[in-house]
Amino acid sequence: ETGVTQSPTHLIKTRGQQVTLRCSSQSGHNTVSWYQQALGQGPQFIFQYYREEENGRGNFPPRFSGLQFPNYSSELNVNALELDDSALYLCASSVQGRGNEKLFFGSGTQLSVL
Amino acid sequence: GESVGLHLPTLSVQEGDNSIINCAYSNSASDYFIWYKQESGKGPQFIIDIRSNMDKRQGQRVTVLLNKTVKHLSLQIAATQPGDSAVYFCAEKPGGYNKLIFGAGTRLAVHP
Numbered sequence: 698e699t700g701v702t703q704s705p706t707h708l709i710k711t712r713g714q715q716v717t718l719r720c721s722s723q724s725g726h727n728t729v730s731w732y733q734q735a736l737g738q739g740p741q742f743i744f745q746y747y748r749e750e751e752n753g754r755g756n757f758p759p760r761f762s763g764l765q766f767p768n769y770s771s772e773l774n775v776n777a778l779e780l781d782d783s784a785l786y787l788c789a790s791s792v793q794g795r796g797n798e799k800l801f802f803g804s805g806t807q808l809s810v811l
Numbered sequence: 812g813e814s815v816g817l818h819l820p821t822l823s824v825q826e827g828d829n830s831i832i833n834c835a836y837s838n839s840a841s842d843y844f845i846w847y848k849q850e851s852g853k854g855p856q857f858i859i860d861i862r863s864n865m866d867k868r869q870g871q872r873v874t875v876l877l878n879k880t881v882k883h884l885s886l887q888i889a890a891t892q893p894g895d896s897a898v899y900f901c902a903e904k905p906g907g908y909n910k911l912i913f914g915a916g917t918r919l920a921v922h923p
Contacts, residue, residue, distance in 0.1 A: 699854070730910070739900050739913030740855065753909035787854050798843045798904050800911060802854035 699723055701790050701803035709809045710778050718773040718806045720788030728752070728793045729771040730800060731763060734785040746771055747793050775808075783810045823920045830888040832917045834901035839882065841903035845911065846875060846886045850897045858886065858899075888919075896921045 700723035710716050722729050728747045732740035742755035746765035760776040769790070775782055785807050789800035824830045836844070842863040847855035861868045861875045861884075868875050874887040884901050898918050902911040 699856075701854075732913075737915075739902070739915050740911075742910035742912070745909045747909075755910060789854075798911075799845065799857055799860060800855075801857065802847075804852070804854045 722790030726790035
């Protein structure tokens with residue numbers, strides 16, 4: 698186990714709703730990254746947080762937003778949910794800096810949008 | 812666009828055989844590469860990584876080979892076991908970026 702915990706494990710929402718996913722990073726890690734994994738595909742980078750600020754973003758619209766807290770935990774918020782947002786959302790923690798590119802993933806939150 | 816692709820979507824091997832999973836990457840500026848294993852219902856689990864200044868790196872029963880000339884990465888698993896059955900992803904990190912770019916994955920099925 699990596700020590701990265703995510704909640705909830707499963708979630709069902711309807712189109713147009715908003716959702717908040719949570720992540721606690723591994724002890725000693727100061728950076729959190731979020732990835733979206735559609736069924737049968739590899740994870741896609743959403744964004745990364747370091748020192749409570751966004752530190753890189755993938756090709757996701759602004760309705761995907763995040764937060765990082767002083768204890769390095771993080772939230773992913775998605776507004777105006779669309780059917781295509783149905784996916785496994787993965788959180789990964791790491792330590793910022795060269796030589797620390799290895800990401801440690803949680804088990805993810807499976808989001809279904811109906 | 813950016814992409815990390817895999818040559819074989821599914822690989823079936825006999826228990827005890829060696830497995831080789833291949834991956835092609837497209838970004839010549841990538842300076843770090845990593846292999847993950849993902850079992851059903853779990854997040855990706857780190858297997859092995861390699862930097863662009865290396866050609867080969869070995870771990871326990873696993874070896875990663877990097878050929879920068881043809882932008883090719885491979886994962887070799889020795890004496891494949893049933894517990895190795897999973898989806899394997901390669902990923903690259905473009906230099907200067909804080910993200911990993913994952914391929915679509917290869918499913919490894921180990922038969923007794």
